[in-house]
Amino acid sequence: MDPLLSVRDLKVEFDTRHGRVTALAGISLDVMPGETLGIVGESGCGKSITALAMMGLIPNPPGHLTDGQIVFEGEDITRASPRRMRQLRGRDISMIFQEPMTSLNPVFTAGDQIAEAIMLHQDVSKKEAWEEAVELLRVVGIPEPRRRAASYPHEMSGGMRQRVMIAMAISCRPKVLIADEPTTALDVTVQAQIFDLMRDIQEKFGVAIVMITHDMGAIAEMADRVAVMYAGRVIEQGRADDILDDPRHPYTSGLIGCIPALGREAASAERLPPLAEIPGVVPPLHLLGAGCAFADRCPLVHDRCRRERPPLAPHGMAAQEFLGGHAVACHAAEREIAA
Amino acid sequence: MGASGYILRRLGYGVILLLGVVVLNFLLIHAAPGDPAEVIAGEMGGATQEMMDKIRADYGLDKPLIVQLGLYLGGVVTGDLGESYFFNQPVIELIGARIVPTILLVVAAQMIAITLGVGMGVLAARRPQGAWSAFVSVFSTIGYAAPVFWTGLMLIILFASMLPLFPVEGMESARFSGGPILYALDVLHHLFLPALTLGIIFLAQYARLSRASMIDVLGADYVRTARAKGLSERKVTFKHALRNAVLPIMTVAGIQFGNLISGALLVETVFNWPGMGRLAFDSVLRRDYPTLLGVLFFAALMVVVANLLTDLGYRLADPRIRTGGSRK
Numbered sequence: 199m200d201p202l203l204s205v206r207d208l209k210v211e212f213d214t215r216h217g218r219v220t221a222l223a224g225i226s227l228d229v230m231p232g233e234t235l236g237i238v239g240e241s242g243c244g245k246s247i248t249a250l251a252m253m254g255l256i257p258n259p260p261g262h263l264t265d266g267q268i269v270f271e272g273e274d275i276t277r278a279s280p281r282r283m284r285q286l287r288g289r290d291i292s293m294i295f296q297e298p299m300t301s302l303n304p305v306f307t308a309g310d311q312i313a314e315a316i317m318l319h320q321d322v323s324k325k326e327a328w329e330e331a332v333e334l335l336r337v338v339g340i341p342e343p344r345r346r347a348a349s350y351p352h353e354m355s356g357g358m359r360q361r362v363m364i365a366m367a368i369s370c371r372p373k374v375l376i377a378d379e380p381t382t383a384l385d386v387t388v389q390a391q392i393f394d395l396m397r398d399i400q401e402k403f404g405v406a407i408v409m410i411t412h413d414m415g416a417i418a419e420m421a422d423r424v425a426v427m428y429a430g431r432v433i434e435q436g437r438a439d440d441i442l443d444d445p446r447h448p449y450t451s452g453l454i455g456c457i458p459a460l461g462r463e464a465a466s467a468e469r470l471p472p473l474a475e476i477p478g479v480v481p482p483l484h485l486l487g488a489g490c491a492f493a494d495r496c497p498l499v500h501d502r503c504r505r506e507r508p509p510l511a512p513h514g515m516a517a518q519e520f521l522g523g524h525a526v527a528c529h530a531a532e533r534e535i536a537a
Numbered sequence: 538m539g540a541s542g543y544i545l546r547r548l549g550y551g552v553i554l555l556l557g558v559v560v561l562n563f564l565l566i567h568a569a570p571g572d573p574a575e576v577i578a579g580e581m582g583g584a585t586q587e588m589m590d591k592i593r594a595d596y597g598l599d600k601p602l603i604v605q606l607g608l609y610l611g612g613v614v615t616g617d618l619g620e621s622y623f624f625n626q627p628v629i630e631l632i633g634a635r636i637v638p639t640i641l642l643v644v645a646a647q648m649i650a651i652t653l654g655v656g657m658g659v660l661a662a663r664r665p666q667g668a669w670s671a672f673v674s675v676f677s678t679i680g681y682a683a684p685v686f687w688t689g690l691m692l693i694i695l696f697a698s699m700l701p702l703f704p705v706e707g708m709e710s711a712r713f714s715g716g717p718i719l720y721a722l723d724v725l726h727h728l729f730l731p732a733l734t735l736g737i738i739f740l741a742q743y744a745r746l747s748r749a750s751m752i753d754v755l756g757a758d759y760v761r762t763a764r765a766k767g768l769s770e771r772k773v774t775f776k777h778a779l780r781n782a783v784l785p786i787m788t789v790a791g792i793q794f795g796n797l798i799s800g801a802l803l804v805e806t807v808f809n810w811p812g813m814g815r816l817a818f819d820s821v822l823r824r825d826y827p828t829l830l831g832v833l834f835f836a837a838l839m840v841v842v843a844n845l846l847t848d849l850g851y852r853l854a855d856p857r858i859r860t861g862g863s864r865k
Contacts, residue, residue, distance in 0.1 A: 255764055288767035295765075300758040304857060305780045315766045350856040366766070 201228035201269075202406050203252065203291070203374050208266035208276075210247055210256060216484035221247045223430040224266060226510075229374060234400065234407040236421030236438065238414060238453065242480045243427040245410045249376045251276075252408070253293055254283040270374075289319040292367040296379035298360035302351040308335070308362045309347030312369055319370045334365040337402075338395060357388035361395065368399055375399075376408045381416065393419055414453045418442055426450045429480055429491035432510055436524030446526035448496050452476040490529070498530040540852070547848065551841040558837040559613055559830070563606055566826055574598055576824040577622055596622065609830070618834065619827035623820070628831035632813060636835060638708055639812035643794075643801050643839070645728055646735035651790060653736070654743025659779060661744070662751030673744050680741030685800050689734040689807040696730055703730045706809045731808040735800050739793055743786055750782040757781070784855055791847030795840045 210222040222244045229235050237245045250256050254275060256263055267274045275286065295301045302311060312331035316322060322330070328347070335343035338361040351359055360380060367375055377396065381389035397420070400407055409420055417424055417438060424441045426434040426449065434447040445451045456475060478495040489504040490496070496503065510527040574592045578584035584592070593599040597608060612619055618628040657677075661670035680688075697705045704710070704727050709720070754760065755778050763777040764770075805814030813832050820828040852859050 253765055255761070284767040284769060286767070287765060293765045295758060295762065297758050301762045303759040303763065303777050303781070305855060306777075307856075314768075318767055352857050363762070366762075 199230060202231045202271065203229040203408075204267075204269040205248070205252070206267045206269065208248070208251060208268065209264045210244075210251060211262050211264050213260040213262075214484065216482075218262075219483040220486075221261070221430055221483060222251070225425075225427070225430070225432050227425055227432065227435075229406050229408055230423075231373070232400070232404045232406055233422045234409055234420050236417040236424045237408065237410045237427060238412065238417050238424060239427035240412055240480050242429075242483070244430040245427050246378055248427070249293065249378050249408065249410050252374070252376060253287055253291060254278070255287075285319070288315050288367075288372075289370040290372055291374045291376065292370070292372040293376040293378065294360070294363045294367050294380050296382050298356050298363055298383060301363055302359055304351055307348050307350055308354070312347075312362070312366045315366050315369045330369070331365070334369055335362070337368075338362070338365045338399075339391075340365075356384050357391065360384060360388075360392055364392075364395060364399065368403060368405065371403055372405055374408060375405045376410070378410045379412070380409070382411070382413075389416075396420065414442070414456060426453065429486060430483065431491070431527065433492070433527045434525065435510065440524045444524075446524070446531040447492075447528045448498050448530065449476065449492050450526075490527075496530075500529070502529050543852075544845075544849070547845050551845060554841060555834070555837055556610070556613075559610065559834055560606065562830055562833045563609060564602075566830065567602055567605075571824050573622055573824045573826055580623070580823075613834065618831040621820075621825055621828045623823045623825045623828065628827050631816060631828060632831050632835055635811060635813045635816055638810060639798075639801055639805070639814065640839070641724075641728060642731055642735065642804065642810060642812060643797050645732035646801070646804075647739070647790065647794070647797060649732055649736035650739035650743055651786070654740040655747045655779075655783065655786060657740075657744040658747030658749075659751050659774065659782070661748045662755060662782075663774065665748075665752050670748065673748060677741035677744045680737045681745075683738070685734060685738055685803050686807055688737050689731075689804055692730050692734055693807070703727075705730055708811050731804050731810050734807070735797065735804045738800065739790075739797065742793070743790070746789060747782060747786050750785050751778060754778045754782040780854070784851070787847060787851050787854060791844050791851075794843035794847070795836075798836050798839055 205225060205227040207224045207226055208222050209220065209224050211218050212221050225244070225248065227235065227237070227248070237248060239245045247256065247261075251263060252268060263276055266276070268276050270286065270291065275283065278286070302308070306314075309328055309331045312334055313324065313327035316327040316330050317324065320327075332343045332347045335346055340346050340358060340361055346354070346358075351362070354362070364380075375396075380396070381392050384392060393416070396407060396409075399405060407420070409416065411417060421438040424434075424436065424438045425432045426441070426447065428449055434441060434445065434450045441450060442454060445454055453476070476495055481491060481494065487504075488507060490499075490507055493499045493503040506529070508527045508529045510525050573596070574589055577592050577596075578589055581588075590599070597605055600608075609619065616629065618632070620626065621628055621631055624631060657673050661667075661673040664670055693705045696703045708724060708727050710723050710727075715723070755774070757778075759781075760773060760778050763773045768777070801812065802814030802817055804810065805812045806818060809815075813835065817829060817832040817836075819825070820832065
């Protein structure tokens with residue numbers, strides 16, 4: 199099966215006070231139709247920039263997309279005109295954001311904001327768009343959708359606002375839905391409800407979801423495949439089950455170690471480095487050296503890691519298939535396999 | 538709370554405020570040095586003590602201050618602002634003949650200031666580091682710092698001697714013949730320079746404010762949402778961002794209305810505009826207390842009405858105020 203959305207060697211740079219820094223240093227990802235791809239990493243790893251690049255919304259200036267391609271249904275959208283991008287945005291590729299409290303415009307009603315997206319991409323009257331908006335609010339599980347369509351954002355809770363965002367995002371039946379930390383700002387019960395809703399939506403509309411998160415728990419909950427990002431690179435990629443059960447990169451192990459243990463098998467827990475938290479922070483992008491960006495925080499670091507950056511290499515798999523398989527960028531993992 | 542209840546309550550506050558202003562103005566003026574009877578006598582070319590007593594009795598100046606105040610307040614409530622010492626004409630007629638030009642001037646100035654100021658600020662905010670943005674910052678600093686009479690004189694020099702496009706004096710052409718539409722155009726033609734002069738100082742302020750407000754709003758999450766829908770940059774800027782960015786400008790514009798009215802006094806003098814400003818100025822010099830009090834009363838009335846309209850506009854523009862919700 200061909201990927202629906204394919205990111206190839208994408209490079210994004212930002213102008214900062216420290217000169218031009220690389221936010222994405224050539225990443226490659228595939229999104230298959232109808233699947234959920236999780237992109238996981240800490241703040242500053244480039245996961246949100248990846249999402250904005252897929253939307254063609256990298257702020258320029260200061261951002262520059264300097265190399266690579268983003269191919270959506272055979273079209274390289276990094277070369278698309280602004281007009282073409284506006285057609286795709288919201289219609290074929292749509293997005294929901296981290297902050298439901300501030301992501302809706304406070305001076306327009308929920309129904310108006312959804313109907314606006316519908317009228318923009320479909321040839322319908324205002325009345326039809328409004329009816330469709332009410333129907334969408336019902337689909338995303340908002341009680342009394344007709345009354346709620348006339349409500350303003352400040353009259354709704356955070357969970358309800360996120361449902362409105364989702365209704366807006368799916369209003370034109372997109373093929374890809376990018377969700378940037380969709381539940382981070384919500385409390386735990388509401389998180390679970392939003393995940394349920396996203397799974398429902400996926401089943402109902404067959405939309406592929408790109409879920410961006412720092413929370414391996416959310417990955418375990420939602421993702422079919424996972425890309426782990428660190429300092430502007432993908433450092434491990436594979437099927438969610440493989441990565442959760444058998445993480446190869448010490449950073450991925452660390453992230454999994456950060457999930458509160460709720461009946462995770464003792465056998466796999468023994469193989470993880472004992473990391474309840476990962477010491478240190480992501481290095482500032484302008485200070486990255488030639489070696490592995492994780493070296494200073496890595497429990498398995500050795501000399502080679504500081505000299506030479508490990509490539510994203512397939513693990514037990516033919517090279518041409520690695521994007522579909524399990525790949526890792528780590529010298530230590532390679533040694534382990536060789537041994 | 539319903540809109541009509543809100544309006545009634547605000548109207549009630551407005552009436553109380555106006556009565557307070559009337560009492561305060563009355564007491565302040567009577568605390569000032571100078572005796573109107575002497576000024577009137579002076580105008581008559583001198584008077585004997587008997588004539589002075591008669592003047593005082595005629596104008597009620599011989600009664601105790603508190604009685605004078607009571608009589609005046611009673612008059613105000615029934616729409617009688619007394620009679621001018623100088624013109625021997627009811628004050629309400631004097632003001633009635635001049636209030637329309639003043640309102641015209643103030644409203645035109647406010648409209649020029651808001652549309653041009655907000656327009657300049659919004660364009661500047663789209664590229665905060667750009668040349669236009671720098672120009673707006675410099676222009677608004679100069680416009681804000683320059684005194685209104687100086688701006689007026691500069692505009693008169695520019696448009697009277699260098700580029701004679703606009704009349705610099707009065708409200709209508711001396712020998713005017715034509716229908717009502719031509720008359721309106723003639724008045725607009727005369728209005729341009731005084732309104733621009735009065736507007737510039739506020740224009741500068743609104744430009745700065747809307748630039749800052751717009752830069753703030755353009756970085757908001759909901760603007761990103763609007764872009765993510767696929768809206769054009771024009772719609773993002775003028776629908777989603779501007780609707781939010783104008784809220785602080787509305788607040789300031791409402792507050793500035795009072796300053797605008799006092800600014801109008803100077804501009805009317807410079808451009809010989811037949812409004813209340815000139816009347817106020819002259820009645821101070823002539824100790825024409827009833828006229829002065831009347832002008833001050835109407836100025837206060839205009840400010841109260843303007844503020845009420847601003848608040849109503851604000852309620853229309855910001856649904857969070859309407860429902861009394863929290864501002865998030």
